[in-house]
Amino acid sequence: MTKALLAALLTAAAAPALAQPTIAPPPPPVPPQVEQLRTAAMQDDYAWDIVEGLTTEVGPRLAGTEAEARAREWSVRKLRSLGFANVRVETFDMPVWVRGEEKAWITAPFPQPLVVTALGNSGATPPQGIEAELVGFDTIDELIAAPDAAVRGKIVFVSHAMGRTQDGSSYGVFGRPRREGPSIASRKGALAIVVRSIGTDYHRNPHTGVMSFAEGVSLIPAGALPLPDAEQVQRILKRGRPVRMRLVMTPRNIGTRQSGNVIAEVPGRDPRAPMLLVSGHLDSWDLGTGAIDDGAGVAIAAAAAKRIMDAGRPLRTIRIVWFGAEEVGLFGGLDYRAKHGKLAYHAIAESDFGADRVWKVDSRLGKENEAEAKMLQLALAPLGIVPGSLEKAEGSDISPLLADGLPGVTLNQDGTHYFDLHHTPDDTLDKVDPAALRQNVAAWTTMLAVLSGGIEPHPKRRNRR
Amino acid sequence: MTKALLAALLTAAAAPALAQPTIAPPPPPVPPQVEQLRTAAMQDDYAWDIVEGLTTEVGPRLAGTEAEARAREWSVRKLRSLGFANVRVETFDMPVWVRGEEKAWITAPFPQPLVVTALGNSGATPPQGIEAELVGFDTIDELIAAPDAAVRGKIVFVSHAMGRTQDGSSYGVFGRPRREGPSIASRKGALAIVVRSIGTDYHRNPHTGVMSFAEGVSLIPAGALPLPDAEQVQRILKRGRPVRMRLVMTPRNIGTRQSGNVIAEVPGRDPRAPMLLVSGHLDSWDLGTGAIDDGAGVAIAAAAAKRIMDAGRPLRTIRIVWFGAEEVGLFGGLDYRAKHGKLAYHAIAESDFGADRVWKVDSRLGKENEAEAKMLQLALAPLGIVPGSLEKAEGSDISPLLADGLPGVTLNQDGTHYFDLHHTPDDTLDKVDPAALRQNVAAWTTMLAVLSGGIEPHPKRRNRR
Numbered sequence: 001m002t003k004a005l006l007a008a009l010l011t012a013a014a015a016p017a018l019a020q021p022t023i024a025p026p027p028p029p030v031p032p033q034v035e036q037l038r039t040a041a042m043q044d045d046y047a048w049d050i051v052e053g054l055t056t057e058v059g060p061r062l063a064g065t066e067a068e069a070r071a072r073e074w075s076v077r078k079l080r081s082l083g084f085a086n087v088r089v090e091t092f093d094m095p096v097w098v099r100g101e102e103k104a105w106i107t108a109p110f111p112q113p114l115v116v117t118a119l120g121n122s123g124a125t126p127p128q129g130i131e132a133e134l135v136g137f138d139t140i141d142e143l144i145a146a147p148d149a150a151v152r153g154k155i156v157f158v159s160h161a162m163g164r165t166q167d168g169s170s171y172g173v174f175g176r177p178r179r180e181g182p183s184i185a186s187r188k189g190a191l192a193i194v195v196r197s198i199g200t201d202y203h204r205n206p207h208t209g210v211m212s213f214a215e216g217v218s219l220i221p222a223g224a225l226p227l228p229d230a231e232q233v234q235r236i237l238k239r240g241r242p243v244r245m246r247l248v249m250t251p252r253n254i255g256t257r258q259s260g261n262v263i264a265e266v267p268g269r270d271p272r273a274p275m276l277l278v279s280g281h282l283d284s285w286d287l288g289t290g291a292i293d294d295g296a297g298v299a300i301a302a303a304a305a306k307r308i309m310d311a312g313r314p315l316r317t318i319r320i321v322w323f324g325a326e327e328v329g330l331f332g333g334l335d336y337r338a339k340h341g342k343l344a345y346h347a348i349a350e351s352d353f354g355a356d357r358v359w360k361v362d363s364r365l366g367k368e369n370e371a372e373a374k375m376l377q378l379a380l381a382p383l384g385i386v387p388g389s390l391e392k393a394e395g396s397d398i399s400p401l402l403a404d405g406l407p408g409v410t411l412n413q414d415g416t417h418y419f420d421l422h423h424t425p426d427d428t429l430d431k432v433d434p435a436a437l438r439q440n441v442a443a444w445t446t447m448l449a450v451l452s453g454g455i456e457p458h459p460k461r462r463n464r465r
Numbered sequence: 466m467t468k469a470l471l472a473a474l475l476t477a478a479a480a481p482a483l484a485q486p487t488i489a490p491p492p493p494p495v496p497p498q499v500e501q502l503r504t505a506a507m508q509d510d511y512a513w514d515i516v517e518g519l520t521t522e523v524g525p526r527l528a529g530t531e532a533e534a535r536a537r538e539w540s541v542r543k544l545r546s547l548g549f550a551n552v553r554v555e556t557f558d559m560p561v562w563v564r565g566e567e568k569a570w571i572t573a574p575f576p577q578p579l580v581v582t583a584l585g586n587s588g589a590t591p592p593q594g595i596e597a598e599l600v601g602f603d604t605i606d607e608l609i610a611a612p613d614a615a616v617r618g619k620i621v622f623v624s625h626a627m628g629r630t631q632d633g634s635s636y637g638v639f640g641r642p643r644r645e646g647p648s649i650a651s652r653k654g655a656l657a658i659v660v661r662s663i664g665t666d667y668h669r670n671p672h673t674g675v676m677s678f679a680e681g682v683s684l685i686p687a688g689a690l691p692l693p694d695a696e697q698v699q700r701i702l703k704r705g706r707p708v709r710m711r712l713v714m715t716p717r718n719i720g721t722r723q724s725g726n727v728i729a730e731v732p733g734r735d736p737r738a739p740m741l742l743v744s745g746h747l748d749s750w751d752l753g754t755g756a757i758d759d760g761a762g763v764a765i766a767a768a769a770a771k772r773i774m775d776a777g778r779p780l781r782t783i784r785i786v787w788f789g790a791e792e793v794g795l796f797g798g799l800d801y802r803a804k805h806g807k808l809a810y811h812a813i814a815e816s817d818f819g820a821d822r823v824w825k826v827d828s829r830l831g832k833e834n835e836a837e838a839k840m841l842q843l844a845l846a847p848l849g850i851v852p853g854s855l856e857k858a859e860g861s862d863i864s865p866l867l868a869d870g871l872p873g874v875t876l877n878q879d880g881t882h883y884f885d886l887h888h889t890p891d892d893t894l895d896k897v898d899p900a901a902l903r904q905n906v907a908a909w910t911t912m913l914a915v916l917s918g919g920i921e922p923h924p925k926r927r928n929r930r
Contacts (some may be wrong), residue, residue: 056700057579067577112524112532112754115890203668204753204890228893235521235894278584286820288669289577425580425669428693430699 041442050299055289062286063325064096064257084264090334091260099248120210124217129248152189166416182222183214192221196230201420259324268317274344275317276423281326288427297351304444323397333397350395356414362388482530492781507906515764520754528748528790529722550730556725557800565715585675586819588684594713617654647687650677657686661695666885686765713799733782739809740782746791753892761820769909788862800860815860821879
């Protein structure tokens with residue numbers, strides 16, 4: 001950078017006065033109300049208060065468990081205390097899987113313990129565990145290509161080469177060992193499978209995550225090793241001697257239990273105007289306290305709505321949804337769609353990609369709202385957010401609604417470090433950067449302000465009414 | 466840095482020719498043989514081969530266990546295969562403590578699991594655990610000042626404010642909760658104690674480490690919480706409601722077992738010349754694979770000796786000692802002193818502070834060897850190593866010998882990140898930077914070359930003897 005700067009300074013000094021760069025015409029002004037709300041949101045404390053409270057006073061919130069139920073109670077109290085209207089829980093039933101013991105060892109040729117965690121919906125070993133030869137594959141495609149005889153009666157290990165990406169796209173590409181591996185291994189007659197965690201950090205904290213066995217496939221134990229353990233296994237396998245693993249993994253399905261979505265509103269001046277939906281998910285994996293996945297998301301969405309509510313009455317109703325049971329299969333998103341999918345929405349959005357800064361805005365608001373979409377891009381630019389697509393919106397729990405064609409906005413967070421923490425014991429409050437969290441709140445507040453249809457300031461309060 | 470560079474450039478350009486800075490007289494030349502060995506060592510592969518092999522093929526090596534015995538066997542094979550002379554094990558007996566189950570939960574007011582690990586020599590809970598009120602202290606001095614009634618029948622939590630230091634000195638200052646806390650809590654009638662890990666990282670990997678109860682004090686369970694968990698407990702305590710903890714921790718003492726030191730030599734041309742001793746420790750804590758503590762140390766010491774041996778015959782014998790049972794109480798260092806403390810040493814040294822670069826050299830070689838000590842400083846300077854004290858030497862296993870007044874050298878490693886990993890599950894091979902490891906080998910090779918009394922090159926081999 002130093003050399004580059006020096007070169008730039010020398011070039012600047014040497015440049016003739018004639019060679020002025022072309023300057024784009026100035027953008028149309030963003031309404032002062034939006035700018036004020038954006039600036040004020042950079043001092044936000046509401047979001048920190050929510051994520052700190054939820055992760056401290058509830059902690060881990062596995063879908064369908066009593067911990068998630070406590071989280072709903074906590075949420076109702078919190079949203080009411082913030083002054084939102086129509087705060088309620090909409091329950092639904094779901095199948096629940098819970099973790100048991102999980103331990104692993106290499107027993108030969110170099111006996112030593114490993115760290116392992118069960119993937120969601122994993123089958124179980126007997127309580128005393130299983131021991132078998134370990135057979136390794138560098139990719140899921142190698143496993144697919146392997147003859148059944150190479151796998152039958154063994155424990156399968158699958159690696160991969162996931163790297164960091166700002167947009168998280170490597171999760172899709174390299175998530176196959178977790179999502180597909182267990183069914184493929186089971187079909188070939190494997191006793192169990194362990195995969196290299198779908199993650200990017202080198203800590204002894206494995207990454208769990210949901211998978212489901214294909215129709216008719218026998219359930220086998222399916223676990224994830226942290227990267228240090230996965231690479232240790234690879235080094236051991238490369239020695240070329242037969243490798244044996246012992247695995248104890250005793251998760252179980254506990255049947256149908258209740259989960260639910262928590263809903264709250266900022267009532268709009270026009271109840272018939274298509275509304276804005278902002279969301280995150282309340283449940284978390286059980287290993288951490290769900291600070292970045294997705295305590296930060298519910299906090300950001302609610303804090304932005306709160307800031308609009310404090311400023312005045314928006315034309316459109318803003319609905320906050322804290323979805324239940326996202327991690328284990330989008331049960332909350334699907335329940336919401338069944339109950340509210342036919343309502344009129346001006347835009348729907350979800351924050352569920354950590355707590356790092358928003359770097360890009362995508363939207364799909366329709367041709368008729370293109371001016372508003374462009375205004376949104378301009379209004380977000382001072383936060384360091386670049387304009388993205390005008391024909392795209394994403395979000396986990398809202399994906400069923402987006403698939404129905406509903407309009408949406410995505411405030412894309414930087415995911416470079418997300419998969420260091422995602423679904424691990426390390427997803428704890430200390431990982432949330434308060435400054436980045438405020439930038440998120442500012443982005444969401446700006447988005448709501450631009451799309452609100454206008455915010456009518458509250459009448460000035462008289463002193464001592 | 467950019468601004469500073471620019472300022473420097475401008476100053477340089479503007480400086481009048483008269484204002485030449487005073488230049489120190491050039492240092493006396495370092496012997497070309499030393500420079501060649503130093504340069505060649507920056508390509509070293511011996512150290513990586515040792516630390517990779519030991520951590521992969523043995524893994525964790527808790528003192529006195531069969532894993533440490535396997536490590537000794539591995540070491541003898543490795544040191545013989547490298548061509549060292551007089552490779553042997555010197556055994557000694559020691560009391561052995563092993564880890565059991567370890568689990569913790571906050572049970573009220575916000576039920577949730579915590580991560581905990583037992584400190585070495587911790588007492589045990591019953592198998593079903595204990596549950597009691599948790600009382601928190603921000604410092605060990607607060608615990609000391611507390612009346613017994615505030616502690617009796619409770620579980621004690623002690624925090625601290627350890628920060629990073631390049632020289633690791635914060636470990637001494639802030640290690641008191643681990644070293645002193647258990648005895649103090651027990652004397653006051655506490656049921657158990659958990660301390661904030663003596664570490665600097667925010668991962669869910671607790672830091673173990675040895676402690677010992679004072680004479681006559683009842684053993685109580687003593688554990689460490691990772692920083693995210695310790696801060697979670699502090700947040701919960703700050704809510705002001707009574708907090709209860711459940712703790713299951715079942716380590717046990719398994720009686721007297723055998724440990725041992727592994728010794729190897731590069732025989733010197735003059736068997737009567739005081740020798741050089743280079744060392745590290747072979748045992749590790751059980752949570753990680755002991756890559757930085759102290760696989761790297763034994764690797765660095767042996768790789769440097771190997772490079773000297775490959776270059777020729779030193780005047781002085783170089784003795785390599787891979788100590789056993791350092792972590793749990795310097796048993797190996799004390800046994801070595803008892804057996805070999807009266808021999809003549811020109812210098813003794815140990816590498817046991819991780820695998821980051823050497824940044825400073827201290828020595829205590831005596832007034833009569835001051836010229837050699839200064840030559841050592843000059844010879845190390847090109848590796849980015851600054852001169853330190855000429856009257857100081859340190860080292861864990863060699864501290865009994867240093868206390869006897871033996872001469873020593875300390876090649877101080879950068880400890881800024883050491884306590885992110887030290888005594889945690891995260892102490893694994895992936896944490897070793899091969900480039901930094903080579904710089905260490907170059908520093909140790911240089912040290913041995915300078916202090917060797919001169920290396921006589923091997924006679925040129927005739928082809929096809």
